[in-house]
Amino acid sequence: MEMVKVENLAFEYIRRDEEGNVESINRAIDGVNLDVKKGDFIAVLGANGSGKSTLAKHINAILYPTEGTVWVNGLNTSEEQNIWEIRRSAGMVFQNPDNQIVATVVEEDVGFGPENLGVPTDEIWQRVEKSLEAVNMLEHRDKSPNKLSGGQKQRVAIAGIMAMKPECIVLDEPTAMLDPDGRNDVISTIHKLNQQDNITVILITHHMSEVINADKVFVMNKGQVVLQGSPREIFSEVDKLKSYRLDVPQVTELAYELRKAGLDIPKGILYVEELVEALGKIKR
Amino acid sequence: MIRDITIGQYYPADSILHRLDPRLKLNGTLIFIISIFLFNTFYGYIAVTIFLASIIKMSKVPFKFIARGLKAIIVILLFTMTFNLLLTPGDVLLQVGFLKITRQGLHSALFMGIRLTYLILGSSLMTFTTTPNQLTDGLERLLWPLRRIKVPVHEIAMMMSIALRFIPILLEETDKIMKAQMARGADFESGGIIKRAKGLVPLLVPLFVSAFRRANDLAMAMEARCYRGGEGRTKMKPLRYEGRDGLAYIVLLAYLAVVIVISIFEDRLPVIL
Structure with missing residues (x-):
């Protein structure tokens, strides 16, 4: 069964003036179809304003479709009685680590979700411990979130979602405000959760290097899905990606330029080693 | 400058006071504040001072740190004391031009000064020994009955x-x-x-x-x-009350009883000021 199924989704931000007349309509998402299988690691790429964050908010039932339907775990997000179950099963991590931590102590923040779900006290403690361990933050459990680095805060936010025992995590540009170290920590943490706990991951990002290990990549532009496939397939389309204002990883770009210059190098190179190997094969 | 103000801060330490239930500490602070205003002679302050000094000692929070909280109210303190000193009518002790210092003025100025100081010391001691979370939890539980009136x-x-x-x-x-x-x-x-x-x-x-x-x-x-x-x-x-909380409630009530007894009998004792 599909974890997330999006069918002909469209969403409009409507701007009204003071009298309530419609001033302008911005169609942020325009006819998106998307299937995510359980246990998949999905990446959604797109430049600013491509509609990728709007899409993410639909999966967590924070926004409701203007047209079309979104199913999460078989539940329709447009039906009000499903909201809480959807928000539990598809947790969401946001961009700014400071603005999503509620409590003044790490462990209490992780316990916030289970508290809202009405989980008994003893079980909250077990879940908090397990979730903090899963993101490797157990030693910081008594600290104030203000004393943590950006990457650590983001891992606490992920633990806060994990404590609600979700089947799926949606991450909306979780690394945009982090330094490279914090970025690596967060990305490797979500890969670990994907592999060990079989959590479906939907990673929204504009950092190309983060999508290389994804199972499937969707590229969005102007509210539509314009490319989809494996990372290798996506990165073969350097020209197209550039026209969507996206950068490709350095190696891929170098390989692409060399290929364009006439060297015999395969399309869609993702790793440095690959390029080295391909270059080695070329006979002088 | 903002960082100098210690009122409302938490001072991490391992003391009995830190481990007590926040509800008890909130109630205790309330009782303490009421107790400072119960009497009109200096005899009451003997009891209050002993009580305050012993809980400060128990809290393991350095006195210097607590006293720094007074900085924030020093202006208010001086204002109230000066006005009380100069504007209370009564038996004149000293007169300079139109300014008079009366015995009653001196009495109420000193009283106000001590009361305000103790008020700040007592209530900041509560925040020093209680984490903000415990404090809000305690408040939530204490105010819970008010939900009935929306x-x-x-x-x-x-x-x-x-x-x-x-x-x-x-x-x-x-x-x-x-x-x-x-x-x-x-x-x-x-x-x-x-x-x-x-x-x-x-x-x-x-x-x-x-x-x-x-x-x-x-x-x-x-x-x-x-x-x-x-x-x-x-x-x-x-929040769960433990044995030590019950004990602390008994101590609090005993303290309140002592203060009330003093306030009843203080008129019969010789006047100090």
């Missing part, structure tokens, strides 16, 4: 704890904006009060904008984590 108790407690979480973040942000504005020639330090107040506008506007944005983000993040108010919520750290 007071949004849970919401108030949640607002308080969120405010506490964001104070350091907003302070840091203020600092950042200030530096950014100074780098572009803003002047926060020179000029009179009006000029300085005007200078704060370019600081406050971005600060407010960012605070609202943060509030919006946080509300979304809380909803995404299934927050829907206090109904059906469980607690990770529920």
Whole structure:
């Protein structure tokens, strides 16, 4: 069964003036179809304003479709009685680590979700411990979130979602405000959760290097899905990606330029080693 | 400068006072505050001083640290004392021009001074020994009955704890904006009060904008984590009274009894001032 199924989704931000007349309509998402299988690691790429964050908010039932339907775990997000179950099963991590931590102590923040779900006290403690361990933050459990680095805060936010025992995590540009170290920590943490706990991951990002290990990549532009496939397939389309204002990883770009210059190098190179190997094969 | 004010801060230490239930500490502070205002002679202060000194000792919070909290109210303190000293009618002790110091004035000035000082010492001792979270939890539980008359108790407690979480973040942000504005020639330090107040506008506007944005983000993040108010919520750290809390309540009531007895019989004792 599909974890997330999006069918002909469209969403409009409507701007009204003071009298309530419609001033302008911005169609942020325009006819998106998307299937995510359980246990998949999905990446959604797109430049600013491509509609990728709007899409993410639909999966967590924070926004409701203007047209079309979104199913999460078989539940329709447009039906009000499903909201809480959807928000539990598809947790969401946001961009700014400071603005999503509620409590003044790490462990209490992780316990916030289970508290809202009405989980008994003893079980909250077990879940908090397990979730903090899963993101490797157990030693910081008594600290104030203000004393943590950006990457650590983001891992606490992920633990806060994990404590609600979700089947799926949606991450909306979780690394945009982090330094490279914090970025690596967060990305490797979500890969670990994907592999060990079989959590479906939907990673929204504009950092190309983060999508290389994804199972499937969707590229969005102007509210539509314009490319989809494996990372290798996506990165073969350097020209197209550039026209969507996206950068490709350095190696891929170098390989692409060399290929364009006439060297015999395969399309869609993702790793440095690959390029080295391909270059080695070329006979002088 | 803001960092010098110690009122409302938490001082981490391992003491009996730190381990007590926050509800007890809130009630205790209330009882203490009432007790300072119960009597009119200095005999009562003997009991109050002994009580305050012993709980300060028990709290393991350095007295210097607690006393720093008084800095914040020193202006109010001096004002009240001066006005009481100079404006109370009665038996004149000293007269300079139109200013008179009376015996009653001296009495009430000293009383006010001591009362205010003890008030601050006592209540800041509560915040020093209680984490902000425990404090809001305690308040929530104590005010719980008010829900009957439609007071949004849970919401108030949640607002308080969120405010506490964001104070350091907003302070840091203020600092950042200030530096950014100074780098572009803003002047926060020179000029009179009006000029300085005007200078704060370019600081406050971005600060407010960012605070609202943060509030919006946080509300979304809380909803995404299934927050829907206090109904059906469980607690990770529920408040439970322990044996030591019962003991502390007995001590508190005994203290209150002593103070009440003093206030009844103080008239029969020789007058000090």
